[in-house]
Amino acid sequence: MDAPVAELAFPKCVRLESKPHLFCPGCGHPEVLKAFGYAVDALEIQRKVAFGVDIGCSLLAYDFFNIDTIETHHGRTVPVMCGVKRGNPDAVAVAYVGDGGAYAIGMGSLLNAAIRDEKIFVIVVHNGVYAMTGGQEAPTTLPGTVTATTPYGADNHFVKGPDMIRHVNPTAWVARGITTRQLGLRDLMREGLQHVMDGKGFAFLEVLSPCTLNWGTIERPDKTFEILEGKLAKTFKLGHF
Amino acid sequence: MPEKQFMMGNEVLARAARAAGATAMYGYPITPGSEILLWWAKEAGSEQGKKDDMVFVQAEDEIGASFMLLGSVMAGRRSFTVTAGPGNVLMQDAFSMCEAMRIPVVAYINQRGGPSTSTVIYSQSEVWLTAYGGNGNGYRIVYSTATLQELYDYGIKVFNIAWKYRFPTFLLSDGYQAKMMGEVELYDPHARGIEMVPTERYLLEEKRDRPIDEVVPKPEVHIRVQDGVEYSCYRNCLNLEEETLQVNLEIKGAWDIMAPEIEEHETYGDPDAKVLVIAHGIVSQSAKAAIDATGGKARLFRPITLNPFPKKALLEAVRGAETVILAESAINQLARIVRDALYETPGPRMIEHFRPSIGIYPEEIAELIKNA
Missing domain, CATH: 3.40.50.970 (Thiamin diphosphate (ThDP)-binding fold, Pyr/PP domains)
Structure with a gap:
């Protein structure tokens, strides 16, 4: 009885042939993707979604689902998905990016997509670090944090994505979730998808997510949880904006 | 009308x-x-x-x-x-x-x-x-x-x-x-009578005339079928050097089949003229005026497709020429492609007329033709 077990463990739209997935043990990406997958199943839009993934760890999701997927690079996922949506208005266009791709190299495209109120759903995985390239500083890195490129501690300023998006687009759907609260995350995913399916405009979800490798907590899930809930969730407000 | x-x-x-x-x-x-x-x-x-x-x-x-x-x-x-x-x-x-x-x-x-x-x-x-x-x-x-x-x-x-x-x-x-x-x-x-070639969706296509992995290099597209629906995942980041090699060779293979079908060029002037002017774009218009003004002493070879470059036609055009005048509003951009195409072909004397980012008048080319 393999199939029922698989159905319980994974959303239906997950591509089982590509499992086990390519992410590190304890990584938050699979949690975010799982929540997304369940939302796609619930809305029955597996064949309508065009899924765009960025460079960095998000690219490892290029065949996570049986969903038409395009892997692009360096913060370009947002404009690519804008083009996909403009090109095919029936598509449910979703851009899946990390906090480096969204807030550094792709910031111009992200902000302007929000200003233009593009009818796409952007999911940003926020782990406070450039993970795949080896733990460099991200625009979300908290002050004083030691990273590969801030050996003496990061400087004082960092970006709060949802606040920024809300500032430029008063009608967008904007929220922040966290991987430690999977059921709430599924609800947010559903709401974001529904917003673009209804043609209401830009939808933006940031998810606080662990990078156990670069946080040095790969063998300490308790520490991972502590950072996520004890530090990040207290600095970055959860819920709707 | x-x-x-x-x-x-x-x-x-x-x-x-x-x-x-x-x-x-x-x-x-x-x-x-x-x-x-x-x-x-x-x-x-x-x-x-x-x-x-x-x-x-x-x-x-x-x-x-x-x-x-x-x-x-x-x-x-x-x-x-x-x-x-x-x-x-x-x-x-x-x-x-x-x-x-x-x-x-x-x-x-x-x-x-x-x-x-x-x-x-x-x-x-x-x-x-x-x-x-x-x-x-x-x-x-x-x-x-x-x-x-x-x-x-x-x-x-x-x-x-x-x-x-x-x-x-x-x-x-x-x-x-x-x-x-x-x-x-x-x-x-x-x-x-020009029929427009139909377009096709790479993403969310219902029915394809030919499999998408016959177009996109195979390592860059993974196709799977679930419940009778075909899903395509396109991959821009490759893991292995061998995959990248395959991607490049597949692209080259398609290019090599296509190139001879689409290469285009134009010639102008007396085919027996000993001076050959090579120019593209708007400079070729100046060259035509210069050729007219110098009484049939020169002819023109103008590549229309710069890539793929009409190499065969160029070799044909160069045959019989004693002097080639390369004129372009750049330094050595067209000329480098021409030289590459003429590699190992015993060629005539070449005169370069490089005027980067400035127009080239017929009189300038006519002067070069007269002195060639």
Whole structure:
């Protein structure tokens, strides 16, 4: 009885042939993707979604689902998905990016997509670090944090994505979730998808997510949880904006 | 009925894209190309434009414009952009990806002065960038136009070539052609028997004429079927050197089959003339005037496709020539391609006339012909 077990463990739209997935043990990406997958199943839009993934760890999701997927690079996922949506208005266009791709190299495209109120759903995985390239500083890195490129501690300023998006687009759907609260995350995913399916405009979800490798907590899930809930969730407000 | 109109080059290009059935333009304002954006903005918002489901987006920059273009084409829409100079530099990122995945984007490129910001006026300095830019091996099709009429003819043709062969396809013009006004015959391509090649969705396609992995290099697309539905996952980041090798060899294989089918050139003047002028684009028009003015002493070879380059035709043209005059509004861009094509061919004496980012008058070329 393999199939029922698989159905319980994974959303239906997950591509089982590509499992086990390519992410590190304890990584938050699979949690975010799982929540997304369940939302796609619930809305029955597996064949309508065009899924765009960025460079960095998000690219490892290029065949996570049986969903038409395009892997692009360096913060370009947002404009690519804008083009996909403009090109095919029936598509449910979703851009899946990390906090480096969204807030550094792709910031111009992200902000302007929000200003233009593009009818796409952007999911940003926020782990406070450039993970795949080896733990460099991200625009979300908290002050004083030691990273590969801030050996003496990061400087004082960092970006709060949802606040920024809300500032430029008063009608967008904007929220922040966290991987430690999977059921709430599924609800947010559903709401974001529904917003673009209804043609209401830009939808933006940031998810606080662990990078156990670069946080040095790969063998300490308790520490991972502590950072996520004890530090990040207290600095970055959860819920709707 | 074809109609002749007096109009600016950029309007000719804007109308060519519309006549070709393009329904989407993504761009960023830059001289000398902005008039095409203005025309499309107006057309897309008009009653007819709305009826035709036209899309116009002014992007945040040329990176955004070119990646939106890529996405739009992957969604199966006949789409294009226009750019120049530093904008052309920024678009190389997306064009490289299009080269890798065989995505048939179309761009009209109106060369301006270079390097860098330089002037907004004119040059032929974007030959190499357009043909070989990015971090690939230069598998993009480049047509170099010379007249306002060609802006229209090739402005339509590039869409068909792009979708037939699935390579990024560029119309390389310049600021002079873009901004000059003249008489042009506009026509409906269907009325001329030109059938537009149908487009196809890379993403969310219901039914394909041929499997997508016969177009996109195999390591870059994973296809799986679930409940009778085919899902395509496109991969831009490869793990292994061998995969990258395969991608490049598949692209080259498709290119090598296509190249002889599309190479184009023009010759002008007495085929027995001992002086051969090699020039492309608007400089070839100057060369023609110079050839007329010097009484049949010289002839012209003008490559129309700069990539793939019409090498066979060039070798034919060079035979019998005692002197070759290479004239271009750049330093050694066309000339380097010509020399590469003539490699190991015992060639005639070569005279270089390189005038980067400035126009070349017929009198200059005539003088060179007289002294040859």
